[in-house]
Amino acid sequence: MAQHIAGIAIGDLDHRITLTVEEAASLLGLGRTAAYEAARRGQIPSRRLGRRVVVPVPALIAWLGVDDTSAV
Template identity: 50%
Template structure:
């Protein structure tokens, strides 16, 4: 027996939410990272930097971006990303100054 299609209207009715509110939740679910996190997964850190997962793992493995082990988990301190970007910005500006 085929299941009836689950439409946005039926889902919003089942959840007791207006359709527009449900649609806003779905559209904005990945919009902003949680600013309260102190330590991020490697995937979350990659997303914040705007790089791929493989690139982020390479940065962590090389030590360019520091990470910590918590139990069996690898985490990247959120502050380490800011320091990494600041260091890359300084390196880029000093290289540009030498070229001029």
């Protein structure tokens, strides 16, 4: 059975390009509002795509200092 963190299968991170801010918040143990504020301040990696804010998975993994997603 796949290992999950915050409802996201760890193996799925290898196949995802971005996460929603809500998904990143769950992974980081933050609330939705705190995560959006951290993204706005540049405290977590994020990009604006039109009206949406997304968190690039490779940037998040690098920011966390994790070499292997299986260690997340």
